[in-house]
Amino acid sequence: MIAKVIVNIPSSNIDQLFDYLIPPEFCDFASVGSRVRVPFGDANRQIMGFIIELKDESTYIGDLKEIIEVVDYEPVLTKEQLAIANFIKADAICPLSRILNLMIPDALKLKTKKFLTVVNFKDLDAELIQLFEQNETILYKENFKKYDNRIAKEVKKGNIVIRYEALQTVKEKMVTKYVLNPSFTYRNFDRLKSDLQKDFLERLKGDIARTSFELMEKYDVNLAMIISLSKKGYLDKIEEKDSRIKVRNIPVEKRIRKTDNPIINQLIKSMENYEKPILYVPKDENQLLESLLQVININQKKNKNTVVIVPEILSSYKIENVIRKNTLLSVALINSQLSIGELLDYYNEIKNDSYAVIVTTAKGALLPYQNIGTYFLLDSESDNYYNDQSPRYDLHKVMEYVSNITHSHIIRVSYVPTILEYTYGLKGHLDIVEDFDKNIEVKTEIIDLKKELQIGNNSSVSIKLLKMLQINKAKGKKSLLIINNRDYSSYVICRTCGNVMKCPRCQISLQYNKKHNQLICPACSHRMSYQKNCPICNSTELKFGGIGIEQVEEDLKENLPTFKIASLVTNNFETFCNIEIDFEDGDIDILLTTSLFAKSILGKKIGLICFVNIDAMAKAADYDATYRAYSALMQARMKLIDINDATIVIQTYHPNDEYLKDFLIGDYHSYVKNELVVRKILKNEPFYYINRILVKGKYEEIFQESYNIKQSLQSTYGSKVFIMGPTYNYQYSAAQLIIKHQMNDISEYYQKIYQNYQSSNVTVIFDKYPKYI
Missing domain, CATH: 3.40.1440.60 (PriA, 3(prime) DNA-binding domain)
Incomplete structure (x- = not known):
């Protein structure tokens, strides 16, 4: 064979x-x-x-x-996973092995030793019993190969369990348990003077081995008694392997009542008549959470499981916590902060169908889930659903394929859908269930920063904002300031020669971090010590351009010395929780953070949210720039819906931009309409697909091969393709082509190009979903 x-x-x-x-x-x-x-x-x-x-x-x-x-x-790979892998390979045009590596835990890639554990000695093959020599677990050895067929049969019967151990990273979690030593207790029972100890041992007869905590809970005894009886010999102490995770299953339908919300009922009806993916636009977070619980309840009644995919770590903890507390169901939580061993434990439990609900980031989206009724893709507008390293795939598209082959529902959830996603819905590719509320009234103040310059204020914080912060504190409320730069400034420029400090790898402007006195690349995280002189002309006349959280914090402390000001720039869950609690109930008056972290911050005491530099988002070199700004503003508005006398403050040099006008009247549909006019003229999504081809190799070869690929595409498709480049992409150290087209079958031609270069000195990389070009 x-x-x-x-x-x-x-x-x-x-x-x-x-x-x-x-x-x-x-x-x-x-x-x-x-x-x-x-x-x-x-x-x-x-x-x-x-x-x-x-x-x-x-x-x-x-x-x-x-x-x-x-x-x-x-x-280790199911038929469904292999089908998904082949789908991704055909779409993303990349090596199959890289996709398969996403589908199993790292511990299985690092396998160094295999162990055999007997579950049932009684029914075990007689020849195999000799291998174990009365040991429950043995290490698999090379000379066992002649027994492989027998071992495989016993595995299928359930008499033997296989365990893999990557010694350098994964260690079994062990737990100490106690069990009655019947013979010792029988011989020495009368030597005990304590009636409590005697009573405990009497009740313990026939019980299984339990942890000290379990014994204390069940028999109402203290730890000292357990340890004492163990030392005397009445209790045997044993070490057993324990999962790093716990499984709890309590029926949820008794706790969740049917909803009377018409939008949620419309969502449920769309699921019942499911024909295509659903795009769900909830009014606010409360409606989203109620929808989640209702769908989980429906799936439970059908003995189906639910997978909730979130874009980042903080959201995973938050959603898992809400679901677990409201349903008491067993909820798996998968994100990149799990240890290799914890992920392996979850993987094994998922294969055994132990979880009714799984909350995961994109990291766990391709694991071998069992019996799924519904996949949720929360915050579906997030860039984190586009893998920017090989394999470069779009998780939206992949999960749609997964739902088709597993006969499950896929529900994309977004408070502010992307232009591309919403347009797909309008064209009939998605079933839109939306609850946009144009009547939401949150006071909004736009501050024209040009006027601040005219009165001599060069600070990152306007005079009007300072007054509003003082008024907000006097009301006993908190202020949330959003700046999408964690450092001090966006770039450093020499006043003498005009040189801008750039990353030696990416040729991107380096950001200045004052706390560590470092220049940091926002693309590749390259760091270098900040020298107070220009590397070109040696001048010390350097200027910091653009603003960051460190600079705003410095300006605020100078102008508001009595305020307690904090910043949140890490996705560590414990740090986030501590700051959030201190912000809500503690002494923090002003919290500075990015728009990403701001989405996860809750607080009924927030009275002011300010976008310190909205232009940094709206004027970025990206065709989605105004959408990102509009979306961040809408997220802030929803955060303040139920808070009286709350204000959104927008600092900008362009107060008359169209996206701001649409935001002020709360009309998402008007924003989409205006944006589509511009995108059609510029041949951008959703009217054109935008792809990128990167050619890597020796510098003298990559441009020639890029031109060859460009000519091949132009000769095949003519005016149907618009190709920009080749140019040099410093971030990827590659020649780059940008292709705009309207063809659904161009992947077939990309595949031919990919195959032609398999044995070449250059590597050709296809990126069909570039988010930043």
């Missing part, structure tokens, strides 16, 4: 299947989706791969190498 294997070499662009012979001893359990250890290359180095296909014969002309080991008796 032949296995077609994709080899797992993350640093390589190898993207083809290799034929390997399956030795007879592996034939019975070698399966599609299993990991294998294979010899690769002239040196026959041993690497991991995945079986993608099984064949009776090979078309390869030459001697085939044999698989060294089939690592898994049961596949």
